[in-house]
Amino acid sequence: MKLWHKLFTTFLKRFHLMRFFGRSQSFKELHQSSYAQEISKTLSTRLVKAAKLDSAQLLNKFNSSEAGLTEQQASAQQKIIGLNEISHEKPLMWWQHLWYCYRNPFNILLSLLALVAFLTDDLTGTCIISVMVILSTLLRYWQESKSNQAADALKAMVSNTATVLRDQLSYDDLVLMQQRYGIDVKNQKNSQFEMPIQYLVPGDIILLSAGDMIPADCRILTAKDLFVSQAAMTGESMPVEKFPVQTNLQQSNALELENMVFMGTNVVSGSAHAMVVSTGIHTYFGALAHRVTATDRGTTSFQMGVNKVSWLLIRFMLVMAPVVLFINGFTKGDWTEAFLFALSVAVGLTPEMLPMIVTSTLAKGAVFLSKKKVIVKRLDAIQNFGAMDVLCTDKTGTLTQDKIFLSQHVDILGQTSHYVLMQAFLNSYYQTGLKNLLDVAVLEAVDPEIKTQKLRFKKLDEVPFDFDRRRMSVVVKTPQDKVRMITKGAVEEMLKVCRYVEIDGKVEALTTQKQTAIETLTQRYNQDGLRVVAVAYREFPTTQENFSVADESDLILIGYIAFLDPPKESAMAAVKSLHAHGVAVKVLTGDNEFVTQKVCREIGIQCERILLGGIIETLSDKQLKEAVEHYDIFAKLSPVHKERIVDQLKANGHVVGFLGDGINDAAAIRAADIGISVDTAVDIAKESADLILLEKSLMVLEKGVIEGRRTFANMLKYIKMTASSNFGNVFSVLVASAFIPFLPMLPIHLLIQNLLYDISQIAIPFDHVDDELIAQPQRWQPGEVGRFMIVFGPISSIFDILTFALMWFVFSANTPAQQTLFQSGWFVVGLLTQTLIVHMIRTAKVPFIQSRAATPLLVMTAIIMCIGIFLPMGPLASYLKLEALPLSYFFYLPFILIAYMCLTQWIKTIYIRRYGWQ
Known part of the structure; x- marks a missing residue:
């Protein structure tokens, strides 16, 4: 067994195929990654020198x-x-994309089997296998090409x-x-x-x-x-x-x-x-983009899972096929026939429909998500969505609306005050300088009544904003014909020019005690993630006409206005839903900790513990690996910090998603098992992503998770069914080969049986999935597949042996002359039990009663069972080397099938009680 594995691995390495089967980061990747980091350091040094x-x-x-x-x-x-251009990720040529869609262990193995079948003149087997490989490859190529075209159409086609x-x-x-x-x-x-x-x-x-836009x-x-x-x-x-x-x-x-x-x-x-x-790749932006595009993508959770299951089934085939060859060769003496039969067993053991089932199931998921306005650029992302148990997300623009809103307008004591809002509005409205985001937020926050009241005021003068004093003033004439200067600015700067405070309409001196209380209150607002601006006024004689900075003194502080970049309306519901489905949400942002904690508190993420980028700089990978499990909020991060956090979460065994839209998110998006971005993101973030959201609602994430789990459950159904039934068939073949003087089934029978069984599985992507299977993240567990195969495979062998006995003793098919009758009897039982096992294994519940398959799967099952009975009874029997079965055979057939289903259900109940059900 080790020799087979070594030879196959050597073949993959020799032809540079190993990276398609999953592997750790290559030397080239490490070199390019460190090279990009070195470029970033060099650029940073150059920019610092230019700044000085x-x-x-x-x-x-x-x-x-x-x-x-x-x-x-x-x-x-x-x-x-x-040219001043950023090198984006180069799209694959059509032939490269076709090769990418073809390459996986099963397609390569099936191609080798098809070649062997062709060289041994087994044209039927060659055609069957080739059709499976071609269909799975072309289906994936078509679906991904369509998605990539849609993603490319999102890029702005304007010349800046x-x-x-x-x-x-x-x-x-x-x-x-x-x-x-x-x-x-x-x-x-x-x-x-x-x-x-x-x-x-x-x-x-x-x-x-x-x-x-800054162009360089x-x-x-x-x-x-x-x-x-x-x-x-x-x-x-x-x-x-x-x-x-x-x-x-x-x-x-x-x-x-x-x-x-x-x-x-x-x-x-x-x-x-x-x-x-x-300019170009020599900019800070360009260095980050180069770091993202110069490195090959890491192997995702889906690819690793498929590879592990693939190797499990391949190893099983490499062991069983030679055993069948030697037993039949020694017992029958016809080594040519034995070889063809062993080859047929090898084809039968290989789930040749797996690539097509996987691709069609993923494609169905992509179509579903496209209706929810999500572009799926890489089909593998669908299953990774379902397996995801940690979602890392940027804050700005993804969890928040990326727009400043007025959150509070309060007096000195922290009580809501419309008077303070009115004065702040007059200040913002009458200033003639370019209004910043805070002024716009104030203007948008007031109601029509306040906007109407401005007509009662007349602007007289203004003192423009400057960054030394960090405040600005307007001078207005009030309805009472008083001249009032209204000033707003940063709290610490305003306190320097305020001498009084107004509390409940009374003007009092600004004492040290009151100033301490003011600082405590505003600091509390800051810790709540709010940006605080103080508002004050002073009245002047009506004879004064010109005003200057010198007049900004002895002001009366009346209160504060506080601003917030609020979370999206869908954020809280999305986080709550993801938590309910077993997905932990972690926030990774470059913003400060106070703003981040405020947003996280509002959307339901634990915010007591927070890890800052400066501390991450001092942590080793081992220390960070432990830290990422205990913190849900990471603030003041650089792009490298985000990528490190994602890598350590993956190293801890998590399937990680990353949602972001900036250049600082691109490396982490690419490093994640599933990268998610939005249509308004920078190009490099969209290129790095596996999924692109066309709507800003985060609730689509929940739908994606559920669809991913439904997709995975349907893929796993096929793998479990084909693995267990194929194992049972081989076990039955070994028993029959040891005691029966002829082949229990001809190679053509095995191939036709396998083809019909596979056709019945085409409807699996459209099957229902029990709610229990989508409640928690679903991941590949090769050990579970192996155990399932060993437990449920021999059940069908029990009834195969009963069928052998029935044909041998009841219908006297016990000589080489009667082998066609024997083979026809087992052909029907084998096909019908293999087809029925679909309904037994697709659910942990009682089939047909507690959980019924979708109509397409029921119809396909019925059609294939009818075809299975028709072939030996119809005009094609002689061509296929079958013969009509006696009518009494169909008296025993229902009892065999019902007993098989009952025993399988009983064993399934015991299995679930002991091992659970995936």
Whole structure:
């Protein structure tokens, strides 16, 4: 046995097939992975150095100027650097995809058996086996091709541009640019051009404004109120402010640099001039994308499970077929006939319909999910969905709505106050600067009554926001003809300029005791994941006309407004449903711990214990392997942290899913057994995913889990049935071969019986599944399949031997001259018992009474049983070397079948009591 396994493994290695049968990470993968990490470190160092240079030094280093590069410089740079493009995962050629769909242990083994059958002139066996392999391969190819086309259609087919400065432009330069970039030179203004971003090179000067996508890694040269959303890179929901100068020169984390912006992020508000530092795969985004695409996918839970079951059945076949060959060869003396019979037994033992049953079952699941607006890119993901017992999910944009909402408007004591909301609304409404996300949230939160009241106020002046004092003020005339300055800003900055507080309409001095109470209250809001903004006012004489920062003093603090990135409406129900189905949910985010805990508390995830990325950095793989079992929330994570957590969960034996939509999620999505993304995700996240959700509702996850378990249950039905019945057949063959002077069944009989039995299983993908089987995660258990085969296989052998006795003693089919009658009798019993076992094994309940098969399976079973009886009784009997059975045979047949079903049910009850039922 070990020799067979060694020879087969050597064959796979020799022809580079071993990776299709499951294996650990290769040296190439390890090299590429470490290489990508090294690139990330190099880029981080380069960006940190660029951040520390002053503007003049930076421009000089890149041979640029404030007016930008010349067209000659840009053209020369591009020839060296290449286009500003990210290398996405290359799609498989059609023949590569076809090979991918073909490669699995059974298809390769069946192909070898078909070749042997052809070389021995067994054309019937060759055709039967070949048809099974071709159908399973083409079905999978067609389904996956259709899904991939749908996924590709999701990619935005727009050409992004950036506003670029060009220096010293001649007429020839303009003509060249018009030809090269498709730029309309007639509309050029002050040497500013809207240029496709793929033509950007290091040294280019670009202009950024609200709504722009950052086209490359850039250094800020000048900025005005610049806020950038880095959620796609870091997972942090709040925009971050960017400046021309890096204040903390000790900062070594590139993503926390104050004067650098990164490809894949976008400008929320403000404007800036920036210089391109890195493009394409040399950007931070590009390094992460390279890390994802340069590494082969790991073997998933489904692939490992199929491989284990496949090897179990292959080893069984490699043992039993030679035994049948030698017994029949020595007892009958005809080694040629014995070899053909052993070959037929080998084909009979190999569940040749398994690839097709698996593929059609998975395809049915993919069709079901497509109706729920889920694109299944890889069919294996369906079963992995059902086997999943841990779902890791990003927070921003997946669990949350990725939109800031006003959560609280309270007075000094923490009581809801519409007066505070009204003052905050006036401040946000009357400011003329670009309104940030917090202002938009305030404007959207007020009701029509408050919006109407603004008409009673008249704006007089404003003091714009700046990032030194972190507050802004508007001055209005109240309905009582008073002049009031309304100021809002960060709590700590507001406390510096407030001298009084207003409590229940009374103005009191801001004492140290009151300030401590205020800080305690606002810190509590912060710990609840809320961003707090203080609101205050001061009244001035009606004669004052001009106002400045100096007037922001002696303010009266009236309360606070607090903001939240709230969870999706479907998040709580989805988490609750997943927990009910045995799936643990873990949150992996780059955002801070307070916001994360708040969101998790609202959606029903345990949030008392939280593990931060900084601590993960200090943990070994062994320590992290233990930690991932005890924590459900992981915050302030880098992409590498997320990937490590997924890998350690898999190492602990979990089947892991990962749901995310940013570049920082792509590596973890790819590492998971099942990667899930959404249609609005970045391209690299969608490419890495196995499933893409077209709707943001997380409830579709529950439907996917249930469908995955239903799919797995139906696949397992076929494996259990074919393994146990084939084992029983071989056991019966061994007994008959030892005591009967002729073959108990001809090779053609075995092949036809096997073909008819397999055809009856085509309807299995459409069968019902008992609720108990979809309540918990379902996983491949090769040991369970082996035990099931050994327990239930011999049951059919008992009735095969009874049939032998019936044909030998009752119908006198006990000589070589009567062997056709003997073989016909066993052919009918063997086929009918094999077909009926479907209904006995498909459920743990009493078949036909407590659990009935789906109509397609009932109909197919009935048709095949009728065909089984018709073949020896009809006109094809002589061609198939069968003969008509006496009518008295059909008197005994029902008793044999009923007794077989009753004994199987009794043994099944004992088996369930001892081992359970998968």
